[in-house]
Amino acid sequence: xxxxxxxxxxxxxxxxxxxxxxxxxxxxxxxxxxxxxxxxxxxxxxxxxxxxxxxxxxxxxxxxxxxxxxxxxxxxxxxxxxxxxxxxxxxxxxxxxxxxxxxxxxxxxxxxxxxxxxxxxxxxxxxxxxxxxxxxxxxxxxxxxxxxxxxxxxxxxxxxxxxxxxxxxxxxxxxxxxxxxxxxxxxxxxxxxxxxxxxxxxxxxxxxxxxxxxxxxxxxxxxxxxxxxxxxxxxxxxxxxxxxxxxxxxxxxxxxxxxxxxxxxxxxxxxxxxxxxxxxxxxxxxxxxxxxxxxxxxxxxxxxxxxxxxxxxxxxxxxxxxxxxxxxxxxxxxxxxxxxxxxxxxxxxxxxxxxxxxxxxxxxxxxxxxxxxxxxxxxxxxxxxxxxxxxxxxxxxxxxxxxxxxxxxxxxxxxxxxxxxxxxx
Amino acid sequence: xxxxxxxxxxxxxxxxxxxxxxxxxxxxxxxxxxxxxxxxxxxxxxxxxxxxxxxxxxxxxxxxxxxxxxxxxxxxxxxxxxxxxxxxxxxxxxxxxxxxxxxxxxxxxxxxxxxxxxxxxxxxxxxxxxxxxxxxxxxxxxxxxxxxxxxxxxxxxxxxxxxxxxxxxxxxxxxxxxxxxxxxxxxxxxxxxxxxxxxxxxxxxxxxxxxxxxxxxxxxxxxxxxxxxxxxxxxxxxxxxxxxxxxxxxxxxxxxxxxxxxxxxxxxxxxxxxxxxxxxxxxxxxxxxxxxxxxxxxxxxxxxxxxxxxxxxxxxxxxxxxxxxxxxxxxxxxxxxxxxxxxxxxxxxxxxxxxxxxxxxxxxxxxxxxxxxxxxxxxxxxxxxxxxxxxxxxxxxxxxxxxxxxxxxxxxxxxxxxxxxxxxxxxxxxxxxxxxxxxxxxxxxxxxxxxxx
Numbered sequence: 001x002x003x004x005x006x007x008x009x010x011x012x013x014x015x016x017x018x019x020x021x022x023x024x025x026x027x028x029x030x031x032x033x034x035x036x037x038x039x040x041x042x043x044x045x046x047x048x049x050x051x052x053x054x055x056x057x058x059x060x061x062x063x064x065x066x067x068x069x070x071x072x073x074x075x076x077x078x079x080x081x082x083x084x085x086x087x088x089x090x091x092x093x094x095x096x097x098x099x100x101x102x103x104x105x106x107x108x109x110x111x112x113x114x115x116x117x118x119x120x121x122x123x124x125x126x127x128x129x130x131x132x133x134x135x136x137x138x139x140x141x142x143x144x145x146x147x148x149x150x151x152x153x154x155x156x157x158x159x160x161x162x163x164x165x166x167x168x169x170x171x172x173x174x175x176x177x178x179x180x181x182x183x184x185x186x187x188x189x190x191x192x193x194x195x196x197x198x199x200x201x202x203x204x205x206x207x208x209x210x211x212x213x214x215x216x217x218x219x220x221x222x223x224x225x226x227x228x229x230x231x232x233x234x235x236x237x238x239x240x241x242x243x244x245x246x247x248x249x250x251x252x253x254x255x256x257x258x259x260x261x262x263x264x265x266x267x268x269x270x271x272x273x274x275x276x277x278x279x280x281x282x283x284x285x286x287x288x289x290x291x292x293x294x295x296x297x298x299x300x301x302x303x304x305x306x307x308x309x310x311x312x313x314x315x316x317x318x319x320x321x322x323x324x325x326x327x328x329x330x331x332x333x334x335x336x337x338x339x340x341x342x343x344x345x346x347x348x349x350x351x352x353x354x355x356x357x358x359x360x361x362x363x364x365x366x367x368x369x370x371x372x373x374x375x376x377x378x379x380x381x382x383x384x385x386x387x388x389x390x391x392x393x394x395x396x397x398x399x400x401x402x403x404x405x406x407x408x409x410x411x412x413x414x415x416x417x418x419x420x421x422x423x424x425x
Numbered sequence: 426x427x428x429x430x431x432x433x434x435x436x437x438x439x440x441x442x443x444x445x446x447x448x449x450x451x452x453x454x455x456x457x458x459x460x461x462x463x464x465x466x467x468x469x470x471x472x473x474x475x476x477x478x479x480x481x482x483x484x485x486x487x488x489x490x491x492x493x494x495x496x497x498x499x500x501x502x503x504x505x506x507x508x509x510x511x512x513x514x515x516x517x518x519x520x521x522x523x524x525x526x527x528x529x530x531x532x533x534x535x536x537x538x539x540x541x542x543x544x545x546x547x548x549x550x551x552x553x554x555x556x557x558x559x560x561x562x563x564x565x566x567x568x569x570x571x572x573x574x575x576x577x578x579x580x581x582x583x584x585x586x587x588x589x590x591x592x593x594x595x596x597x598x599x600x601x602x603x604x605x606x607x608x609x610x611x612x613x614x615x616x617x618x619x620x621x622x623x624x625x626x627x628x629x630x631x632x633x634x635x636x637x638x639x640x641x642x643x644x645x646x647x648x649x650x651x652x653x654x655x656x657x658x659x660x661x662x663x664x665x666x667x668x669x670x671x672x673x674x675x676x677x678x679x680x681x682x683x684x685x686x687x688x689x690x691x692x693x694x695x696x697x698x699x700x701x702x703x704x705x706x707x708x709x710x711x712x713x714x715x716x717x718x719x720x721x722x723x724x725x726x727x728x729x730x731x732x733x734x735x736x737x738x739x740x741x742x743x744x745x746x747x748x749x750x751x752x753x754x755x756x757x758x759x760x761x762x763x764x765x766x767x768x769x770x771x772x773x774x775x776x777x778x779x780x781x782x783x784x785x786x787x788x789x790x791x792x793x794x795x796x797x798x799x800x801x802x803x804x805x806x807x808x809x810x811x812x813x814x815x816x817x818x819x820x821x822x823x824x825x826x827x828x829x830x831x832x833x834x835x836x837x838x839x840x841x842x843x844x845x846x847x848x849x850x851x852x853x854x855x856x857x858x859x860x861x862x863x864x865x866x867x868x869x870x871x872x873x874x875x876x877x878x
Contacts, residue, residue, distance in 0.1 A: 257461040281784035303743035
């Protein structure tokens with residue numbers, strides 16, 4: 001009768017996919033429910049553990065984890081879970097990612113010209129690490145307004161990165177729409193499409209290299225916005241490197257992000273291989289519980305429920321941005337199971353008066369026990385078979401700490417392992 | 426059940442704001458924060474550099490046309506209504522609804538007769554002449570779209586003499602003339618009309634063979650299973666009767682899918698009135714609505730309440746299921762299939778775009794992967810490229826094939842030489858691109874579960 005699985009994970013972002021994958025490795029039959037396409041396509045593709053603590057740059061996140069407050073998700077799951085989550089990530093991404101050789105943070109230049117401390121980064125980003133003392137040329141395209149290369153270069157210089165950084169804006173060769181999408185440039189480079197240039201018809205990779213010849217100067221490496229191919233990025237980068245005679249790297253961009261799309265694809269392949277059943281398209285809005293246990297959750301399609309039964313459930317619906325935590329003028333809530341979200345009664349205490357101050361709302365989320373089970377107002381588990389992972393957890397300001405992906409991996413791993421093991425009993 | 430508070434933002438109901446005859450999509454447009462994710466999911470934008478993409482067609486155009494001097498852009502006619510943008514949007518902007526209303530308005534604006542007449546009445550014959558002259562430019566294309574959108578009518582006519590229709594429709598010189606005069610591509614073969622319709626078969630067998638007031642469904646067969654593939658409809662009936670269901674086959678018209686895609690909202694509404702009236706009556710009678718075509722279930726379940734304000738239309742949406750989906754939710758289909766087996770078949774399965782948004786894209790592969798004798802492989806998440814009437818238009822044919830290329834390649838790499846999909850036009854495209862025979866999941870269920878089949 002109906003749709004039944006051992007473990008049902010709600011939410012298709014990094015935490016949900018990690019939990020599903022980990023639970024499947026316990027031998028459980030797992031279903032992953034997500035409302036829309038994965039949020040990873042909005043992500044930079046960089047994976048951080050802990051970039052800042054108390055506003056100070058962190059060199060080695062693993063030195064700092066035990067100093068975090070006890071209510072921080074990292075403290076709930078412990079250092080080993082953080083390492084295990086990261087190791088699962090390394091399994092999934094293989095050669096496509098770098099950073100496994102050290103615990104220390106790498107410094108990656110972002111499209112805004114800031115430097116982001118990060119634990120894992122795509123191989124196509126690797127030659128651009130800001131910590132290397134190299135003469136760098138950043139290249140922007142005039143129709144791709146999300147990356148202003150001269151401005152980003154100035155910001156990096158102001159941040160005091162070693163080496164010199166220049167920025168130049170050029171026209172992407174060929175006759176593309178003024179509002180072309182990143183995927184359009186990527187496909188042109190993948191297929192090495194022929195474009196019309198002042199010197200006649202030319203394959204686009206060569207035309208792009210030629211466009212840069214006069215700007216190259218003494219640059220030792222050249223950074224492009226992350227549009228260098230979707231399927232054939234390695235080949236595109238190699239072709240540009242051999243034409244230009246210098247290292248070529250990509251700068252992670254905002255949504256829609258090709259690096260995020262690539263990461264999404266890698267995780268989906270891993271999920272399919274692990275036999276995780278994915279159902280996407282409708283939000284989970286209701287549930288059925290008895291004897292302190294969730295029996296089923298239901299997705300909603302224009303008023304029509306579809307129930308999914310399971311033994312164990314993982315809530316990985318995201319935080320305030322991902323809509324896993326929501327609020328109105330009265331209260332802050334977790335909309336699927338109505339789990340308790342600790343917050344001051346007076347909403348003027350939810351925020352700090354300074355725009356970039358230490359806002360309490362940034363840490364809003366469900367409180368959990370050491371088994372990641374959400375706690376009610378009295379400190380007891382809301383449901384025996386419900387665990388939470390990722391952004392829905394309270395206690396961390398992931399934007400200030402640069403800890404979002406790490407928390408998703410660590411808590412997704414822990415919740416998935418626990419749910420898979422419980423389902424097997 | 427959850428007593429979690431609900432939120433106004435999630436409960437945006439466009440029909441609530443129907444105080445005037447204009448649909449107000451302002452809240453939906455405001456939800457767009459221009460992340461462009463929809464544009465990167467659009468199969469048309471990927472191959473057609475002229476097409477500005479769903480973000481422009483939806484929220485941006487909606488904002489533009491609030492200014493009176495902006496008319497709907499011609500490019501709206503290039504949207505194939507695959508509705509993939511809905512699934513991509515992280516902010517739940519009602520993109521396909523915006524496209525449907527924009528397309529409807531565009532087509533409405535092309536009705537030059539009324540404007541010409543009012544110019545005449547106002548005493549400006551010159552202006553009236555101008556309106557008629559300009560309006561005639563796209564006349565043939567509009568006529569072509571109207572004929573394609575009203576497949577129901579042509580098929581109904583053809584069903585009186587299917588063999589003659591089959592001959593005429595694929596007769597070389599006739600097709601050449603259709604391409605030249607109307608812009609219907611001559612690259613495709615028209616699907617054959619069956620020698621009898623599903624409804625003729627249903628009447629001839631004496632209607633329902635099972636009577637059961639506790640398990641009752643109303644079958645929405647749509648045009649294609651009725652006129653072209655009655656075997657899908659028959660499979661549906663036999664499988665449901667095997668599980669003890671009483672089947673109603675209410676009088677019905679086209680679901681409206683091809684009409685939405687061509688901006689013929691007036692036609693779609695007329696058909697919807699009949700469908701909603703009869704389906705709502707079936708629901709009153711204790712039945713749930715089940716469709717065998719994923720675009721039909723999409724229309725009844727989503728487009729109807731989004732576009733029309735008819736009595737009972739929300740009830741119809743909230744009681745509509747796809748054929749395999751309903752059984753899977755209400756019967757122990759997995760166990761039944763576990764015990765069954767079929768003659769060896771290797772299947773290359775393609776999930777239609779419209780199955781995707783309904784959360785059905787993984788259903789067939791999940792269900793059949795444990796069925797003895799079946800090896801089923803998903804050929805990837807690309808669009809087939811035909812999108813109903815889109816791929817039948819001469820000016821879109823090449824794009825349609827370019828979009829489909831990824832699916833064709835994956836089908837050819839797959840072990841099987843038989844295709845499977847729920848959508849009749851995806852099936853046309855799969856067959857057109859590979860020459861494979863294409864089956865419907867209900868036909869495989871029939872083979873596996875119905876004794877004597």
